[in-house]
Amino acid sequence: MNGPDQIHAPIPCSDCGIYQLCLPTSIGQADVDLLDKIVKNRRIFKRGDYLYRLNHPFQSVYAIRSGSVKTYVLMDDGRLQITGFHIAGELLGLSAVNTRVYSCEARALETTSVCEIPFDRLEELGQQVPSLQYQMLRIMSREIAHNQELMLLLGRKNAEERLATYLISLSSRFAKRSYSATEFNLSMSRGDIGNYLGMAEETVCRVLARFEQEGLIAMQRRLVRLKDVDRLSAVARGNGKSESPAELVG
Amino acid sequence: MNGPDQIHAPIPCSDCGIYQLCLPTSIGQADVDLLDKIVKNRRIFKRGDYLYRLNHPFQSVYAIRSGSVKTYVLMDDGRLQITGFHIAGELLGLSAVNTRVYSCEARALETTSVCEIPFDRLEELGQQVPSLQYQMLRIMSREIAHNQELMLLLGRKNAEERLATYLISLSSRFAKRSYSATEFNLSMSRGDIGNYLGMAEETVCRVLARFEQEGLIAMQRRLVRLKDVDRLSAVARGNGKSESPAELVG
DNA sequence: TTGCAAAATTGATTTAGGTCAACTAGCATG
DNA sequence: CATGCTAGTTGACCTAAATCAATTTTGCAA
Numbered sequence: 001m002n003g004p005d006q007i008h009a010p011i012p013c014s015d016c017g018i019y020q021l022c023l024p025t026s027i028g029q030a031d032v033d034l035l036d037k038i039v040k041n042r043r044i045f046k047r048g049d050y051l052y053r054l055n056h057p058f059q060s061v062y063a064i065r066s067g068s069v070k071t072y073v074l075m076d077d078g079r080l081q082i083t084g085f086h087i088a089g090e091l092l093g094l095s096a097v098n099t100r101v102y103s104c105e106a107r108a109l110e111t112t113s114v115c116e117i118p119f120d121r122l123e124e125l126g127q128q129v130p131s132l133q134y135q136m137l138r139i140m141s142r143e144i145a146h147n148q149e150l151m152l153l154l155g156r157k158n159a160e161e162r163l164a165t166y167l168i169s170l171s172s173r174f175a176k177r178s179y180s181a182t183e184f185n186l187s188m189s190r191g192d193i194g195n196y197l198g199m200a201e202e203t204v205c206r207v208l209a210r211f212e213q214e215g216l217i218a219m220q221r222r223l224v225r226l227k228d229v230d231r232l233s234a235v236a237r238g239n240g241k242s243e244s245p246a247e248l249v250g
Numbered sequence: 251m252n253g254p255d256q257i258h259a260p261i262p263c264s265d266c267g268i269y270q271l272c273l274p275t276s277i278g279q280a281d282v283d284l285l286d287k288i289v290k291n292r293r294i295f296k297r298g299d300y301l302y303r304l305n306h307p308f309q310s311v312y313a314i315r316s317g318s319v320k321t322y323v324l325m326d327d328g329r330l331q332i333t334g335f336h337i338a339g340e341l342l343g344l345s346a347v348n349t350r351v352y353s354c355e356a357r358a359l360e361t362t363s364v365c366e367i368p369f370d371r372l373e374e375l376g377q378q379v380p381s382l383q384y385q386m387l388r389i390m391s392r393e394i395a396h397n398q399e400l401m402l403l404l405g406r407k408n409a410e411e412r413l414a415t416y417l418i419s420l421s422s423r424f425a426k427r428s429y430s431a432t433e434f435n436l437s438m439s440r441g442d443i444g445n446y447l448g449m450a451e452e453t454v455c456r457v458l459a460r461f462e463q464e465g466l467i468a469m470q471r472r473l474v475r476l477k478d479v480d481r482l483s484a485v486a487r488g489n490g491k492s493e494s495p496a497e498l499v500g
Numbered sequence: 501t502t503g504c505a506a507a508a509t510t511g512a513t514t515t516a517g518g519t520c521a522a523c524t525a526g527c528a529t530g
Numbered sequence: 531c532a533t534g535c536t537a538g539t540t541g542a543c544c545t546a547a548a549t550c551a552a553t554t555t556t557g558c559a560a
Contacts, residue, residue, distance in 0.1 A: 081406070154404035155448030156331070159547065190508065198405030200548055205509055221508090221556080409517065440538065450518055455539055471526085471538085 026176055027131035029089045032063045034129050036115040043116050045069075045108035051092070053105045060116050062092040067112025068187040072195075074103045082196040085109070085188055087173060109187040154198050157238065162197045163207045164236035167217070171226055183225040276426055277381035279339045282313045284379050286365040293366050295319075295358035301342070303355045310366050312342040317362025318437040322445075324353045332446040335359070335438055337423060359437040404448050407488065412447045413457045414486035417467070421476055433475040 036042060042065070045051060051062055051069060062069075064086055071092065072082040086092045092106065092114075117125065153165055175181035186193070190208075194201040211217045216232050218225040226232060286292060292315070295301060301312055301319060312319075314336055321342065322332040336342045342356065342364075367375065403415055425431035436443070444451040461467045466482050468475040476482060 079406075156329075189506090201507090202509080202549085203547060206547090209509080439536095451537090452519080452539080453517060456517090459539080 026090045026173065027063065027129075028176065031129050031131045032065055032089055032115065035063045035117065035125065036065060038125065038128060039115055039117055039121065041116045041118075043114055045112045045114065047108055047110050049108045049112075051106040051108065051114065053107075054103060060118055061122065062106075063115040063117060064088050064090050064092060065113040065115060067114075068109045069106050069112055069114075070109055070188060070192060071104070071106045074105065080195070082192055085170075085192075085196070087187075089176065090173075109192075159199050159203050159207050160210070160235055161238050162199065163193075163204065163211070164216075164232050166193065166197060167224065167226060168229070168233055168236050171229070181226075182229065183223070186222045186224055276340045276423065277313065277379075278426065281379050281381045282315055282339055282365065285313045285367065285375065286315060288375065288378060289365055289367055289371065291366045291368075293364055295362045295364070297358055297360050299358045299362075301356040301358065301364065303357075304353060310368055311372065312356075312364040312366055314338050314340050314342060315363040315365060317364075318359045319356050319362055319364075320359055320438060320442060321354070321356045324355070330445065332442055335420075335442075335446070337420075337437075339426065340423075359442075409449050409453050409457050410460070410485055411488050412449065413443075413454065413461070414466075414482050416443065416447060417474065417476060418479070418483055418486050421479070431476075432479065433473070436472045436474055 045067070052060075066088045068088070069086045069092060070082055071084050071086065072080055074080055153162055157165065170184065170186075171181045174184050188196075190204045191201045194204045197204075208217070208219060211232075212219055216226070216228050216235070218227055295317070302310075316338045318338070319336045319342060320332055321334050321336065322330055324330055403412055407415065420434065420436075421431045424434050438446075440454045441451040444454045447454075458467070458469060461482075462469055466476070466478050466485070468477055
């Protein structure tokens, strides 16, 4: 039987038999550099370039060295849904497959350098790269927790709470890799943010403007500075409106 | 190295070291019966009884023999969020742990008979029960796909689409275990449905009433009959409002 | 530098759905 | 049988955010 810290090979989709994987997960800048050194398969993408563009999954995982990437799915009715933004230090695979998805794509938001890792080397690399020693199961488990958080966000939170949550989340992701956690570049457009958070582009603008007026943030085009993280966190948690936590009985 | 069809022991939360697991997954009535026969640990819960109620995870998985169960989390601010409804033929564990969750609970929606399976027997049982031979990874992968679907629902869909999606989804779950797929009992309250779908109880009522007027369903208290599944599916997919599938460029 | 297209902002208007409130129907209890 | 009690329904009203529309700003390419 397996030890708990081994990497498992990816598993095929139980419906279609094709491999799938989900791991928009942070492994840290150091381990990305390490991977880059071992794998020697560096690639550069320019803004708008596709990292992949597929009707179905895929052969590689990408460790982002610098820059940023958005992933999204195209639904069978033509709608586009952004599933995540990924920044330096993070591992990028493919988000889950479901029947209504026509194609999964990932494209660079700015000039982006990645290390492309073929699937069949993942196991071997797990021996050498500390953060990959977390097995897939653990990584996926984190992904599920993250999605549940996001579901709460989409189902319950209003525009201000969503955007505050988003900024705080970005901030902590930047913090993990020793960039500034309070001043960073939103490489994605307002429209992208709106799509991701389930609100109109105009609302994103208006709420950001409101945050600025209230002294929570400072903005200059796509550069944000969080001026009052505490208060912003409070907004993200939904303080302000007095929520009655009605304990429902089934 | 592991064969692809083995069960893995659950893995501890990478943050807190405590075990967690997520698997609100259908394994089918036949395999539930099989499990029940092998494990011999049957338990009966009455409406409102707790299957578990914990500040942190947990020792068992439950295979539902009959009845239904809701799972939910209590947030640190006291809010209650329903994370799923589970019916006969499904396996029920614990939905993902996240930092803002204070406690995870599951309670019966009606008189419910389950087979309680201790964690440490999962592996052994995987040898004997076909559907458990899917390894955890695959089960979790399905869970992620399901969550992403739900995220789309919560982020993009309006009240009618949500409720239509919900009914269709329930229908297909019932269909899997040879109950009627077009006539079934909503064992959960309107309030529960609203909580789960992110809308007010009153809106649930109103939309159901509208569906009934339009001849999509027939209702009698908690008993629903789907009269026009095709049209209902169309509503669930969001037909009606002409969505411009703007292809955003990052 | 000019010119153009995409992105962002801001205002006006509309609307879906939340909230509050009243009322009804089932169901359980003494 | 009367008496609540909870779940469900329906109506009135209001608000957050979508939509529509007009500018303004910016980035990029000739």
